[in-house]
Amino acid sequence: MNRFLSKDFLSGVMFIAFGLTALYFGNHLALGTPVRMGPGYVPHKLACIMLILGGIISLVPLYSTATPSEKKSIWIPVGGAVILFIPAAHYLVPLFDAAPWLVAVAGDWFQLLAVAGLLALLLLGALVPIYGTARAAPGALEAVETPKWKPITMVTLGIVLFAVLLERTGMFPALVALVLVASLGGEEFKTVEVIGNIIVLTILSIVVFKIGLGMNIAVIEGVW
Amino acid sequence: MDLLNNLFLGLTVAVSMQNLLYALLGCMVGTLIGVLPGIGPVATIAMLLPITFHLPPTASLIMLAGIYYGAQYGGSTTSILVNLPGEASSVVTCIDGYQMARKGRAGAALSISALGSFFAGTVGTLIIVLFAEPLTRMAQKFGPADYCSLMALGLVAAVVLANGSVAKAIAMVFLGLLFGLVGTDVNTGAQRFTFDIPELSDGIDFAPIAMGLFGIAEIVVNLERRMERTGAIKVGSLWPTREEIRRSIPAVIRGTALGAVLGVLPGGGPTLGAFSAYTLEKKLSKHPEEFGKGAVEGVASPESANNAAAQTSFIPMLTLGIPSNAVMALMVGAMIIQGIQPGPEVMTKKPDLFWGMIVSMWVGNLMLVIINLPMIGMWVKLLTLPYRFLAPAILLFCAIGAYSLQNSTFHVLQVAMFGVLGYIFVRLGCEGAPFLLGLVLGPQMEEYFRRAMLLSRGDPMVFLQRPISLGLLITTALLLLLMALPSIKRAREEAFQEEES
Numbered sequence: 156m157n158r159f160l161s162k163d164f165l166s167g168v169m170f171i172a173f174g175l176t177a178l179y180f181g182n183h184l185a186l187g188t189p190v191r192m193g194p195g196y197v198p199h200k201l202a203c204i205m206l207i208l209g210g211i212i213s214l215v216p217l218y219s220t221a222t223p224s225e226k227k228s229i230w231i232p233v234g235g236a237v238i239l240f241i242p243a244a245h246y247l248v249p250l251f252d253a254a255p256w257l258v259a260v261a262g263d264w265f266q267l268l269a270v271a272g273l274l275a276l277l278l279l280g281a282l283v284p285i286y287g288t289a290r291a292a293p294g295a296l297e298a299v300e301t302p303k304w305k306p307i308t309m310v311t312l313g314i315v316l317f318a319v320l321l322e323r324t325g326m327f328p329a330l331v332a333l334v335l336v337a338s339l340g341g342e343e344f345k346t347v348e349v350i351g352n353i354i355v356l357t358i359l360s361i362v363v364f365k366i367g368l369g370m371n372i373a374v375i376e377g378v379w
Numbered sequence: 380m381d382l383l384n385n386l387f388l389g390l391t392v393a394v395s396m397q398n399l400l401y402a403l404l405g406c407m408v409g410t411l412i413g414v415l416p417g418i419g420p421v422a423t424i425a426m427l428l429p430i431t432f433h434l435p436p437t438a439s440l441i442m443l444a445g446i447y448y449g450a451q452y453g454g455s456t457t458s459i460l461v462n463l464p465g466e467a468s469s470v471v472t473c474i475d476g477y478q479m480a481r482k483g484r485a486g487a488a489l490s491i492s493a494l495g496s497f498f499a500g501t502v503g504t505l506i507i508v509l510f511a512e513p514l515t516r517m518a519q520k521f522g523p524a525d526y527c528s529l530m531a532l533g534l535v536a537a538v539v540l541a542n543g544s545v546a547k548a549i550a551m552v553f554l555g556l557l558f559g560l561v562g563t564d565v566n567t568g569a570q571r572f573t574f575d576i577p578e579l580s581d582g583i584d585f586a587p588i589a590m591g592l593f594g595i596a597e598i599v600v601n602l603e604r605r606m607e608r609t610g611a612i613k614v615g616s617l618w619p620t621r622e623e624i625r626r627s628i629p630a631v632i633r634g635t636a637l638g639a640v641l642g643v644l645p646g647g648g649p650t651l652g653a654f655s656a657y658t659l660e661k662k663l664s665k666h667p668e669e670f671g672k673g674a675v676e677g678v679a680s681p682e683s684a685n686n687a688a689a690q691t692s693f694i695p696m697l698t699l700g701i702p703s704n705a706v707m708a709l710m711v712g713a714m715i716i717q718g719i720q721p722g723p724e725v726m727t728k729k730p731d732l733f734w735g736m737i738v739s740m741w742v743g744n745l746m747l748v749i750i751n752l753p754m755i756g757m758w759v760k761l762l763t764l765p766y767r768f769l770a771p772a773i774l775l776f777c778a779i780g781a782y783s784l785q786n787s788t789f790h791v792l793q794v795a796m797f798g799v800l801g802y803i804f805v806r807l808g809c810e811g812a813p814f815l816l817g818l819v820l821g822p823q824m825e826e827y828f829r830r831a832m833l834l835s836r837g838d839p840m841v842f843l844q845r846p847i848s849l850g851l852l853i854t855t856a857l858l859l860l861l862m863a864l865p866s867i868k869r870a871r872e873e874a875f876q877e878e879e880s
Contacts, residue, residue: 163544166807170550177557180572190837194564194571197825201557208550215546299806306602307802310595310774311795317778318791326779333778334771341602341767352768356775368433370783 162299167213171273174205203269210272217279229279237275241267309340325376326365330357385734386508392735393742398441401434402743403750405442409449410751414457414758418773419467420450421812422597424709425589426773428716429780436717437732441739443713447706448689448740451649452496452747453758455682459488460759468649468685471657475670475677482673487619489755491627491675492682493748499635499683500744503690506639507697507737511726514698518723524831524841528851530824533701535855536645538813539862548813551804555814558583559821566829578789585712587790588818590777591797592804592811593705598770599802617752619675627679630660638684642691645703652688653681690740697733698723701820705812708819 159165177198184195221230245267313336320329331353338349364370392398412423424443431439454469459476472492479488521529538548561572562582573579619627637659638652660680661670670677693710695701700722702708714721719729726733751758781790804811835841842848 162806162808163547166547166550166809169803169807169809170554173554173557177572180574184569184571185567188837189832189839192566192829192832194567194569197828198557198560198571201553201560204553205550205557208546208553212544212546212550302802302806303603306599307799310599310602311799313771313774314595314778314791314795314798317775318782318788318795321778321782321788321791329778330775333775337771337774338767340599341770343767348767352771356772359772360775360779364779364783368430368783370779371786372779372782 160299161216163216164213165299167209167211167276170205170209170212171276172209174202174209174269175273177202177205200265203265206269207272210269210276213276214272214279233275233278237271237278240274241271306340309336313337313340321372323376325373325378326360327357327374330360382508382512385730386738388730389734389736389738392437392731393441393739397435398438398735398739399742401438401442402445402739403746405445406449406452406743406746406750408442409446409451410453410456410747410758411761412446413450413453413455413469414761415764415769418597418769419593420447421589421705421709422594422773423450424706424713425586425593426776426780428586428589428709428713429784431713432716432784436714436719436729437735439713439717440710440732440736441743443710444693444736444740445743448500448686448743449747451685451689452493452751455492455496455685456489456751456755456758457762459492459678460485460755461762463762468653468689469682470650471653471681472678474657475672475674478671478673479675479678484623484673486617487623488675488678490617490752491619491623491679493752495627495631495634495679495683496686497744497748498631499638499687500690500747501741502635503639503642503687504737504741504744506691507694507740510694511698511733511737514694515723515726518699521847522831522845523827523834524845525847525851527824527827527831528842528848528855529699530701530820530827532851532855532858533645533695533699533703534813534816534820535858537703537816539858544808545862547809551809551811551813552817555817555819556821556824557817558588558814559818560825565822565826576789578785578787582822584784584790584793585715585818586784587781587793588797589709589712589815590781591794591799592801592815594773594777595794595798596801596805596811598773599798600805601766602770623675626675630676630680631683633659633663634680634683635687638687639691641684642688643694643703645695645701648692648704648706649685649688652684656680656684686744693737693740696721697725697736700725700823702816705815708812708815711819 181195181198181202184198185193186195186199187193189196218226218230245264313333316336317329317333320332334353334356335349338344338352361374365372365374393402408423408427409420412418412420423446427443427446431443434442451468454464455472455476458464458469458472459480462473462477464470464473476488476492479485534552535549538545538552559582561579563569563573563580564571570580634652634656637656638649641652641655642648644651657677657680660676661667664670664674664676666674692703692707695703696707696710700711700720702711711721714725719725719732777794778791781794782788784790801811804814831841832839842852
């Protein structure tokens with residue numbers, strides 16, 4: 156099993172991705188000061204926390220599956236460099252009249268830590284496949300199950316179709332599309348059953364939503 | 380006699396024709412989804428959230444509460460009769476309940492579990508009545524910093540007691556907090572993460588997220604698995620023997636007590652209560668060898684515990700506005716949809732809603748006993764309904780429900796989007812519940828945090844200087860430390876392994 160496909164590693168990467176997205180899109184929001192926080196203060200801190208946590212979550216499974224020689228040749232140098240990098244960057248960057256973005260990054264302890272975690276992850280991600288020959292111990296980490304694409308695609312497609320059709324053609328065509336596509340996502344598809352299901356659900360949703368709750372939706376656009 | 384006055388007020392609200400009807404509806408829907416495996420109370424309540432928008436506040440909350448405790452009843456029915464737990468909280472009931480059914484004592488097991496649940500529900504409701512007022516009064520003394528720390532404690536405790544990796548669950552809480560920030564910043568009016576989409580300027584609606592994360596993702600996972608159905612078993616006489624009654628009474632009382640305590644804890648709730656009660660019963664029993672072979676205590680105790688816990692988990696939500704599990708987070712969402720800010724003010728500003736809801740829980744429990752015992756045969760027949768009928772129906776309800784929130788198809792698309800996200804979470808082993816708790820508490824927590832920092836002139840020490848806040852933070856830290864201890868870590872892993880198998 157490829158150790159980069161463990162659940163923990165991938166979820167760490169996902170958290171980092173969310174953190175980066177939040178940092179990027181929250182970039183234009185004013186940070187303000189701790190006394191008078193701007194709209195960007197809390198999102199910025201949360202994004203940094205996401206980066207730090209994501210880094211930890213994805214590094215732990217990599218470390219726990221590394222062989223002793225890998226630990227010596229990769230983990231100690233990389234880890235040491237990162238630990239040294241944090242205070243160094245914090246104090247030295249302003250002295251060198253560096254690029255503004257570097258000052259922005261290194262001036263904030265919190266963000267620096269987050270960036271360092273990210274850097275370490277990137278470095279390790281590059282180094283481990285180059286040097287590493289070790290495989291994960293059996294059962295040490297849970298691999299992601301290969302997803303079955305059919306159900307998730309069909310279900311999502313069904314809802315999107317429903318959203319597209321609802322206001323243009325009315326509830327009934329949208330309902331038919333949703334039920335049909337969603338039923339295709341299951342293991343068994345029997346035409347008679349699906350037609351029966353459509354009839355029952357049409358009656359049910361007209362009774363519940365249109366009559367019962369008095370929702371203003373057309374069953375077939377322009378007709379009823 | 381303030382308490383009696385309040386209870387009387389609650390009673391008048393609860394027995395009004397309309398509210399009785401909604402309580403009945405909630406109980407029936409709850410039992411139905413409890414019986415059907417593959418759809419739980421979280422997904423159902425998420426699905427029905429938009430509908431509650433069209434109902435009066437009290438009626439909608441009464442109905443949603445009914446679904447929650449109705450599901451506990453329904454789940455035990457299928458556990459006993461066909462060895463299929465309808466809900467996570469009735470997994471343990473399978474062990475001895477199904478064995479009793481195989482010995483021809485299914486009827487007795489069902490009535491003991493129903494009566495035990497009713498007793499537990501009554502006690503749970505009484506506990507809410509007794510504790511609601513003092514807790515609310517305490518909560519009114521809280522400043523912004525205290526609230527912020529209380530929320531931190533609630534979130535951490537919920538995470539610690541939840542299933543799976545603690546680090547991932549904490550990350551999920553923060554992710555939820557981050558998603559909660561989307562929309563217009565209340566203090567400055569700045570647009571945050573709205574991507575110029577007008578629908579997002581009010582924040583991401585709670586209902587589509589809950590439907591996507593719990594409803595859609597659950598359906599997809601169930602579609603991937605092949606659902607097996609087994610034939611139903613004969614129910615037999617509903618009357619337990621004198622011996623069975625004698626043995627169940629102490630078990631019911633112990634289960635109720637344990638469940639009631641565990642239900643109040645953040646992150647606790649019915650499932651934890653049922654598992655702990657079963658373990659306790661097995662340890663205390665003079666005949667531990669009978670457990671797993673149809674011991675009546677093994678049905679009575681966990682069934683009472685899950686109901687007691689389902690009731691008492693309302694306490695932190697009703698008094699402090701802090702949800703302790705995913706269902707309570709949805710209840711908070713339902714209140715916000717109705718324009719009610721959950722917290723200590725609910726009791727003073729809306730006493731009819733507060734007491735009406737509490738009394739209606741007891742009424743609902745009574746209804747469940749009366750309705751369910753005679754109707755068991757019908758519920759069991761429903762089990763033969765294949766999932767391929769159910770899945771499109773749930774999807775359709777989610778889609779129309781999401782649309783009905785604001786008559787906008789954007790919400791329907793949101794459901795699809797969060798469905799995909801929820802599926803990714805499931806595949807990566809990330810729990811949805813901490814995310815939901817973070818999402819619900821996110822906006823309030825930021826508000827309190829900013830206010831506390833403003834009052835202290837930017838000094839974060841304020842969180843340590845106020846005694847209430849300090850105490851709460853110390854508890855939070857202790858909880859996190861405890862989790863790091865190897866022995867507790869191992870015990871926790873074992874407990875959850877048992878649950879999964």
